[in-house]
Amino acid sequence: MSIVDVSLGRNLASLELFDALSPAALDEVRALARFKHLTRNTRIFNQGDGSVRAHALIEGCVRISQSGSDGAQVVVRFITRGEMFGTVALFTDGRYPADAETLTECTEVSWSEADLAQLMDRHHRIALNFIRIIGKRLQDAQNRVRELATQRVERRIAHALLRLARRSGHRNSEGITIEFPLRRKDIADICGTTLHSASRILTPWEKAGWLVTRDQRLTLCRPDEIEQIAENGET
Amino acid sequence: MSIVDVSLGRNLASLELFDALSPAALDEVRALARFKHLTRNTRIFNQGDGSVRAHALIEGCVRISQSGSDGAQVVVRFITRGEMFGTVALFTDGRYPADAETLTECTEVSWSEADLAQLMDRHHRIALNFIRIIGKRLQDAQNRVRELATQRVERRIAHALLRLARRSGHRNSEGITIEFPLRRKDIADICGTTLHSASRILTPWEKAGWLVTRDQRLTLCRPDEIEQIAENGET
DNA sequence: CGCGCCCTTGAGAGTAGTCAAGCTTTGTGG
DNA sequence: CCACAAAGCTTGACTACTCTCAAGGGCGCG
Numbered sequence: 001m002s003i004v005d006v007s008l009g010r011n012l013a014s015l016e017l018f019d020a021l022s023p024a025a026l027d028e029v030r031a032l033a034r035f036k037h038l039t040r041n042t043r044i045f046n047q048g049d050g051s052v053r054a055h056a057l058i059e060g061c062v063r064i065s066q067s068g069s070d071g072a073q074v075v076v077r078f079i080t081r082g083e084m085f086g087t088v089a090l091f092t093d094g095r096y097p098a099d100a101e102t103l104t105e106c107t108e109v110s111w112s113e114a115d116l117a118q119l120m121d122r123h124h125r126i127a128l129n130f131i132r133i134i135g136k137r138l139q140d141a142q143n144r145v146r147e148l149a150t151q152r153v154e155r156r157i158a159h160a161l162l163r164l165a166r167r168s169g170h171r172n173s174e175g176i177t178i179e180f181p182l183r184r185k186d187i188a189d190i191c192g193t194t195l196h197s198a199s200r201i202l203t204p205w206e207k208a209g210w211l212v213t214r215d216q217r218l219t220l221c222r223p224d225e226i227e228q229i230a231e232n233g234e235t
Numbered sequence: 236m237s238i239v240d241v242s243l244g245r246n247l248a249s250l251e252l253f254d255a256l257s258p259a260a261l262d263e264v265r266a267l268a269r270f271k272h273l274t275r276n277t278r279i280f281n282q283g284d285g286s287v288r289a290h291a292l293i294e295g296c297v298r299i300s301q302s303g304s305d306g307a308q309v310v311v312r313f314i315t316r317g318e319m320f321g322t323v324a325l326f327t328d329g330r331y332p333a334d335a336e337t338l339t340e341c342t343e344v345s346w347s348e349a350d351l352a353q354l355m356d357r358h359h360r361i362a363l364n365f366i367r368i369i370g371k372r373l374q375d376a377q378n379r380v381r382e383l384a385t386q387r388v389e390r391r392i393a394h395a396l397l398r399l400a401r402r403s404g405h406r407n408s409e410g411i412t413i414e415f416p417l418r419r420k421d422i423a424d425i426c427g428t429t430l431h432s433a434s435r436i437l438t439p440w441e442k443a444g445w446l447v448t449r450d451q452r453l454t455l456c457r458p459d460e461i462e463q464i465a466e467n468g469e470t
Numbered sequence: 471c472g473c474g475c476c477c478t479t480g481a482g483a484g485t486a487g488t489c490a491a492g493c494t495t496t497g498t499g500g
Numbered sequence: 501c502c503a504c505a506a507a508g509c510t511t512g513a514c515t516a517c518t519c520t521c522a523a524g525g526g527c528g529c530g
Contacts, residue, residue, distance in 0.1 A: 068381055068382075072381070072385035076377055087370075088373050090370065091366050091370055092367055092371050120362070120363070127355070128355070131365060132326045132327055134369050135326055136327050137373055138372055138376060139328075141373060141380060142311055144380050145376060145383060145427070146301055146309045149383055149424075149426075150303060150307035150308075150309065150427070151307075191384075192385070
């Protein structure tokens with residue numbers, strides 16, 4: 001077993017899907033896994049593609065986005081190290097409902113639908129983990145629906161930034177830096193607004209020193225102020 | 236076994252969650268089930284309640300709605316005969332994320348979280364069915380996010396009505412009647428708009444003869460016209 | 471008959487989208 | 501290393517969709 005295998009093996013155990021699995025079971029999981037290294041800005045799958053696989057990210061950042069027949073686009077989710085993606089299509093209609101594209105260099109691992117079904121069959125725990133994961137996603141999605149339906153753009157952006165910071169933020173001397181590259185357009189597509197509105201809202205925040213964009217990375221310097229907006233809808 | 240038991244037993248087999256289960260397995264399922272009859276406008280559970288159960292509706296209609304801390308409300312989903320509800324909370328945080336209220340007289344059946352886990356453990360098929368069900372819901376939710384983010388109210392209402400008609404519509408001489416009582420406010424809360432906007436949009440459609448409201452039941456007389464609006468965003 | 475619930479309609483205001491132009495940063499090739 | 505192109509961002513002017521506030525009508529029920 002090479003050094004790479006060892007380290008990947010350890011990483012598999014840290015995926016939520018394989019939480020609390022025995023070493024023997026993990027061996028089986030690893031035997032069926034397909035690892036892949038990807039460069040920046042690579043499509044992993046496209047909306048509508050068949051032959052779906054269950055994916056997990058070992059390292060890097062991936063953007064999941066969905067477009068309607070009219071071309072309008074929303075970002076469904078950002079994926080970071082340790083998270084699963086492409087899971088919605090599994091065991092339902094067998095087509096990816098969204099696109100996945102790498103934002104950085106990535107290492108991903110994936111299993112075919114049939115192999116995953118077999119693993120679940122032999123290790124009941126995996127099925128339960130899977131249920132927990134998509135249950136949480138469903139809650140997230142429903143909260144997002146409520147936000148979109150009831151809150152205004154400024155507040156949605158504040159919420160989105162806080163959520164991203166909480167989930168994938170690194171604390172440093174300036175504040176909390178969100179680890180993946182975010183263009184204004186991405187922020188807009190997360191919040192269901194336009195590039196223009198996003199820009200109009202973020203610029204004053206930058207001017208006020210509440211956040212900084214550098215090299216497409218966002219740092220929240222004053223999360224407290226942004227929290228204010230998220231809560232009250234005003235400064 | 237009484238006549239009621241027999242008929243309920245048959246009904247259990249028709250629930251998607253217990254699809255393709257052996258008669259023996261269904262017996263186990265039934266043994267752990269708790270049946271309940273409910274009158275109109277009854278709360279089944281409240282947002283935030285603990286000790287969650289897995290629910291399924293044998294007969295009737297239920298509205299699932301969620302409110303934010305500011306009181307704003309959205310309808311998450313309408314449940315009709317044969318569907319599950321209250322599923323999101325299972326195996327995640329153990330609190331209902333929404334309210335459930337009956338819109339008609341109802342018969343529901345439910346299982347405790349522990350009992351369902353045990354059933355899944357013994358009958359792997361149930362877990363797979365469960366995954367399929369919430370996978371589909373997740374897709375629905377994501378599509379809804381996209382609609383809210385990219386489409387205007389009129390189009391969202393058209394889509395919502397068509398979806399409801401497709402899922403719970405009965406064809407008759409006038410058109411397709413949606414089987415549960417829908418107030419204007421409900422339609423608004425489904426589409427993330429206000430009672431006023433919903434009314435302003437629906438009234439012209441009624442005037443044009445595309446739909447009729449009678450006794451809080453909606454009938455789509457001209458689904459083709461509504462389809463037009465859903466597709467093109469114009470008449 | 472009066473009250474409550476639901477729906478409709480009008481007027482006005484404001485949020486956010488569209489269109490358009492110019493600026494900054496990044497990347498690439500000479 | 502510079503020049504130029506491409507991509508991303510900001511900003512202004514304008515428009516319009518949708519919300520808010522307000523008033524009134526219809527219907528059923530006690």
